[in-house]
Amino acid sequence: MKSKVSIMFLLFLGIIILLMGCASTEKEDNSLEEIKKKGEFVVGLDDNFPPMGFKDENGEIVGFDIDLAKEAAKRMGVNVKFKAVDWDGVLLSLKNKDIDVIWNGLTITEERQRQINFSKVYLQNRQIIVVNNNSNIKSKEDLDGKIVGVQLGSSSENALNSDEIVKSLKEIRKFSNNTEALMDLKAGRVDAVVVDEIVGRYYIEKKPGVYKVLEDDFGRESYGVGIRKEDIKFKEELDKILDEMKNDGTAKKISQKWFGEDIVAK
Structure with missing residues (x-):
């Protein structure tokens, strides 16, 4: 009898502690x-x-x-x-x-x-490939042996590193921001830049005739x-x-x- 009472008491105590824990968690989320x-x-x-x-x-x-x-x-x-x-x-x-x-x-x-x-x-987005308007790069495959710029710590960097093409690149050059990456692209210090489409399109509209976007991309994403x-x-x-x-x-x-x-x- 004592054994049954002890088990029931322990179960009851466990339920109380669990409820208190839930209440405590709820209370902590202020x-x-x-x-x-x-x-x-x-x-x-x-x-x-x-x-x-x-x-x-x-x-x-x-x-x-x-x-x-x-x-x-x-x-x-x-x-x-x-x-x-x-x-x-x-x-x-x-x-x-x-x-x-x-x-x-x-x-x-x-x-x-x-x-x-x-x-x-x-917001929905995709990772586009931006090259100079006079570039002969037409697709992802054309990035073989090329220098590609990305923003350090960005989803563009992750998308590029997740693609098989990364093995054939000459170098991935990392920048603190996309502005610097696109400036180096314009100057010819990198061959292409992988960037959020929203950002890339914004810059392309600001500088008509300088850049172009390839049809290929490195995947779609959500913000x-x-x-x-x-x-x-x-x-x-x-x-x-x-x-x-x-x-x-x-x-x-x-x-x-x-x-x-x-x-x-x-």
Whole structure:
């Protein structure tokens, strides 16, 4: 009898501890409350990544993601602060709470998903190959023996390294940002640059007749806002707001402003 009572007591105690643990976990997730108490959330970004986020001629940070983040913060009832960070260490900056989100054309990858959480997809993209307009490179295969530029720590670098063609390249030259990579392409110091299509198209429109895009690419991808895994309530609120912005046409207007068309993921 005592044995049965002891077992039942232990089971009961276990259930209580489990419920307390769940309650404790729920209580610990006060991410949204902390943001609202602070009155702002901090966006980490590469501030030389047009048209997603970059400094204009007045030194002000502008861009597609900047406008989205500002509107989201407004609807959340807080301010937004933009902080330039080393892109190669951006995940660490998020984990260390130097920033609250990564909102800067961040590609959702399996490797990143193991480390951080993501908002719902808000934009689709692909990794394109940009060459000079007078280049004789016509396809991926023509990159054999060539020097290819990428941004260090970017999804472009990951996409290139994941392709079999990487074995035949002469060199992968890494740059701190895409602007430098495309400048070296124009100067002939690299033969091609692998870059997000959104970024590549933006630069090509700025410099007509200088660059061209190959039909081949290194894969398609989705953009999301990077969030700490433990910040579940903040993520839920941000997802809700992103949906609202898509449904009421606000995201479409911002997209048309920067790209001339609606490219927001539905």
